[in-house]
Amino acid sequence: MNDMTPEGREERRGKLKGLGHARRRVEDARFTQGKGNYIDDINLPGMLFGDFVRSPHAHARITSIDASAALELPGVVAVLTADDLRPLDLHWMPTLAGDKQMVLADGKVLFQGQEVAFVVARDRYVAADAVDLVEIEYEELPVITDPFESLQSDVVLREDLDPEAPGSHGPRRHHNHIFLWEEGDKAATEQAIESSEVVAEEMIYYHRTHPCPLETCGSVASMDKVNGKLTLWGTFQAPHVVRTVASILSGIEEHNIRVISPDIGGGFGNKVGVYPGYVCSIVASIVTGSPVKWVEDRMENLMSTAFARDYWMKGRISATKDGRITALHCHVTADHGAFDACADPTKFPAGFFHICTGSYDIPVAYVAVDGAYTNKAPGGVAYRCSFRVTEAAYMIERMIEVLAIELGMDAAELRARNFIREDQFPYQSALGWEYDSGDYHTAWNKALKAVNYEGLRREQAERVEAFKRGETRKLLGIGLTHFTEIVGAGPMKNCDILGMGMFDSCEIRIHPTGSAIVRLGTISQGQGHATTFAQILASEIGISSDSITVEEGDTDTAPYGLGTYGSRSTPVAGAAAAMAGRKIRAKAQMIAAYLLEVHEDDLEWDVDRFAVKGAQERFKTMAEIAFASYNQAIPGVEPGLEAVSYYDPPNMTYPFGAYICVMEIEVDTGEHEIRQFYALDDCGTRINPMVIEGQVHGGLTEALAIAMGQEIAYDDLGNIKTATLMDFFMPTSWETPTYTTAFTETPSPHHPIGAKGVGESPNVGGVPAFSNAVHDAFRAFGLRHSHMPHDHWRIWKVAHELGLHG
Numbered sequence: 063m064n065d066m067t068p069e070g071r072e073e074r075r076g077k078l079k080g081l082g083h084a085r086r087r088v089e090d091a092r093f094t095q096g097k098g099n100y101i102d103d104i105n106l107p108g109m110l111f112g113d114f115v116r117s118p119h120a121h122a123r124i125t126s127i128d129a130s131a132a133l134e135l136p137g138v139v140a141v142l143t144a145d146d147l148r149p150l151d152l153h154w155m156p157t158l159a160g161d162k163q164m165v166l167a168d169g170k171v172l173f174q175g176q177e178v179a180f181v182v183a184r185d186r187y188v189a190a191d192a193v194d195l196v197e198i199e200y201e202e203l204p205v206i207t208d209p210f211e212s213l214q215s216d217v218v219l220r221e222d223l224d225p226e227a228p229g230s231h232g233p234r235r236h237h238n239h240i241f242l243w244e245e246g247d248k249a250a251t252e253q254a255i256e257s258s259e260v261v262a263e264e265m266i267y268y269h270r271t272h273p274c275p276l277e278t279c280g281s282v283a284s285m286d287k288v289n290g291k292l293t294l295w296g297t298f299q300a301p302h303v304v305r306t307v308a309s310i311l312s313g314i315e316e317h318n319i320r321v322i323s324p325d326i327g328g329g330f331g332n333k334v335g336v337y338p339g340y341v342c343s344i345v346a347s348i349v350t351g352s353p354v355k356w357v358e359d360r361m362e363n364l365m366s367t368a369f370a371r372d373y374w375m376k377g378r379i380s381a382t383k384d385g386r387i388t389a390l391h392c393h394v395t396a397d398h399g400a401f402d403a404c405a406d407p408t409k410f411p412a413g414f415f416h417i418c419t420g421s422y423d424i425p426v427a428y429v430a431v432d433g434a435y436t437n438k439a440p441g442g443v444a445y446r447c448s449f450r451v452t453e454a455a456y457m458i459e460r461m462i463e464v465l466a467i468e469l470g471m472d473a474a475e476l477r478a479r480n481f482i483r484e485d486q487f488p489y490q491s492a493l494g495w496e497y498d499s500g501d502y503h504t505a506w507n508k509a510l511k512a513v514n515y516e517g518l519r520r521e522q523a524e525r526v527e528a529f530k531r532g533e534t535r536k537l538l539g540i541g542l543t544h545f546t547e548i549v550g551a552g553p554m555k556n557c558d559i560l561g562m563g564m565f566d567s568c569e570i571r572i573h574p575t576g577s578a579i580v581r582l583g584t585i586s587q588g589q590g591h592a593t594t595f596a597q598i599l600a601s602e603i604g605i606s607s608d609s610i611t612v613e614e615g616d617t618d619t620a621p622y623g624l625g626t627y628g629s630r631s632t633p634v635a636g637a638a639a640a641m642a643g644r645k646i647r648a649k650a651q652m653i654a655a656y657l658l659e660v661h662e663d664d665l666e667w668d669v670d671r672f673a674v675k676g677a678q679e680r681f682k683t684m685a686e687i688a689f690a691s692y693n694q695a696i697p698g699v700e701p702g703l704e705a706v707s708y709y710d711p712p713n714m715t716y717p718f719g720a721y722i723c724v725m726e727i728e729v730d731t732g733e734h735e736i737r738q739f740y741a742l743d744d745c746g747t748r749i750n751p752m753v754i755e756g757q758v759h760g761g762l763t764e765a766l767a768i769a770m771g772q773e774i775a776y777d778d779l780g781n782i783k784t785a786t787l788m789d790f791f792m793p794t795s796w797e798t799p800t801y802t803t804a805f806t807e808t809p810s811p812h813h814p815i816g817a818k819g820v821g822e823s824p825n826v827g828g829v830p831a832f833s834n835a836v837h838d839a840f841r842a843f844g845l846r847h848s849h850m851p852h853d854h855w856r857i858w859k860v861a862h863e864l865g866l867h868g
Contacts, residue, residue: 066668066678074669079608080601081815084752087593089586098325101280102357104295109282110139111186112343112356115179115196116366117171120207120437120780121219122200124170124178132181132195137188139350141196142180142342144168152345154222155311158335158559160230160408161240162222163401163440165338170203172219172400173439174780175365180342182354205780209374209397209434212238219400219435229402231411231433240402240433245416246493251428254389258380262468266460267849268453270372270397270438270774272364273445274792275587277327279367280357283343287351291318296340298323298615299333300625301585303559305617307336312344323615329587330764331443334405334627335368365785368405368441369774372397373453377461385471387480390424390492392457394431396442402433404442405627406449407557407564413449414548416493420458421502421546421718422480427492437780446764446825448549448628455545459830460847463542463837467846473542473838474515478506481544488811495548497716498810498818500744505806506544509720509742512804515540518724526842535730541723541835545827549819550633550715559624565710566630567621568638570599570646572703574692576685577609583623584635585615588760589821590753591631595639597749598815602643603650604670604684621706629717629819632749633810638709640814645705649691653703654682656696715810715818719743721827725835729866732858734770734836736799741827744806746818758803758824765828767793769836771853791853840864 065074079085092098129141144166147153154162167178179196183189206212206219218225218237228234231241255261281296292314298304301321309316326333339356346354358367378391396412398404406413412431419427444450466473481502482489489497522538529537554563567583580599584591591614596607614620623635647667654672655662658680665672673681682690690696691703724738741758748754771791775783784790809816829850836852837845843864848856861867 078600087590106353109353111189113189114177117176120174120205121203125199128197132192135192137184138192140182157403159402159404161402165341177338182346205437207776212434238435243411244430246428248428250426251389255380258388259383261380262465263378264464266375268371268373273330273332275328278358278363281340281343282355283347284353285347293320295322297333299329302622321617323585326587330446361785365782368443370445375457379461390427392429396433399438399440401440403440415450415454417548418454421544423482447822455826456830499808505720537727537839539725539835539839541831543721543831546718548714549629564624566623566635567708568642569621569706570642572688576688579611581613581620584626584631594749599643629822632817632819633715637814638707642705642707650687717745717818719827721831723831723835727839729861732854740802742804745820746809747816757821761824762828765825769829769832771851
């Protein structure tokens, strides 16, 4: 076949396995054969093991620590406390949010499970035994687990802070207050609400949950005192940031620190921050001269590493009688736990919560967030979302439902009436964001038609009547959600962490034989980067994705980048890859022009080659060009074919989706059955449909867990009630429904390939869809709102309070 014909071009394009190709994940071959290399697989000669003594109390003063019995246990090498770290100024460390937190408890503890002492031993089981031998005496103090109580209480939680001094985000109005952050026009919003015909109010709680990745957190530190080099392996979602923080804390120059993220068994935001275990393993290696490994167990992960959510959101939304939204007002009380350790951009202490106007053309809005300290574990990470976007989406989607009840209007119609129109993009929101592109009405109508929405409403009405007649004990709920997410952190003008701008990077090296190695500043935790980044470059440089190796996670070889979280890999690192590929192609064009003895402008790019315009039979493939770049002296062109790109995006990207959940609820038991879940996502240009499908399925299942049972719950004494997988809901194949997925494709106009990102979207949209289905099932009986999670007992309780049990 003549490969210059349209058919021939398509065949060549297919061989590249580039953009749009459902390429199998190349990572899976080793993972499915048990050939992954995780933290606990790393074993070094003479390695020691660390384990923590943790506080059983949520708030207590430490009166004494006696480690003598532990030190007498054969195999124990050291027991570190805050007193040992104080001379090194390592007993406290900075958080990503501009606060500071204890590495080891300094004087008192502030949450159950807090790290008090670090035992180092020659065997991990000896270390665990020695933990039980460290004797600590506590003086219990009053415990506060309610953020509203915290902001009124005389009890001072953070005695290390000057109550009169401002925090990192401005003035503090109470000793347990962290910040007040505001966005929007407060006066105009309040005036619009006061003058509106219809106003709906509701307090919406997005409960505390936890990412609970399959692999817990851990690290291996090895300090080579001869050459002054520190090597740190760890479960890091942002290895370069960890290197910078390690340098700041330890005083070791950054070029003498090598941070390596090996295979990571899931992150979901849980592995963005720096934990005491990382710091203690480094200190222990420096002190002992031996490598030190620390790996937490599941209970430690759930009780002490970064949580997610815990937002109390007081919403007010106003509208005209015919359903045109006029204003949105939201006040959030955010429970940050013992320290402000949220992983948010410095400028935005509440992350991107001000995306809370969602998919709707709301003329004026105001949001305020008060952060509060409590006696809970610190954190506040973006659990499969982009910096509090999940909370924002849940708030607006619940408020739309409440407004629909207030108006007596169908919630699908209310949404459609208020969507941002396609011709309004790029759209400037009332809270300051510039949405890049979207076609919400098309997506919404496609979703409604796919599930036969009108038929479902008729069936629901018939079910209600049958229930009232006593013919059935099952109700039908139809959960609607249309969400807009903001991802791709981000533009350096908006986003930084600890002063480091959130750009990202890609380095490409083409070998003489036409294959390539690509290194990026991101790190995969299951997203399939080795597959999809190769596909981006295959389409950009005309080399098959099978011939492109992708490397990440080693700070000695990868260019500096801000890591992987918040669905930023494709919007930022993917763009860096595309731009680096275009640098490669620009140089390749110069080489091809020399080889073909024509001017560069006389060439055009054709899938995998440069061809002479008007004489397509004269061409040079990328493989030929790569070889020539290494063996021919080309005037004005350096040998080799390499490029580096550091990409600072001009804007965020705004993926969106339309989700519909059809749920059956058994009123007498609170049990539910997901009869249908339709998920339509628009993530811009689709790189790999198979990977997208996997991301959507995984994110929806996590959303199911959060909405229907997953919770980090505390009693009044600060004891964690859900610190094991016996109590913390993790869905299995038994609970997971079948998902129907669909898409529309609205490319981002500013992204080099038009991609927007998709990894977080199903969690962002899935939670309100599941929750709205529960609420919708009881709407006919007067339910307005109930708090998540909607486990069987809580659903039963709702039915009981509505008088449905007879």
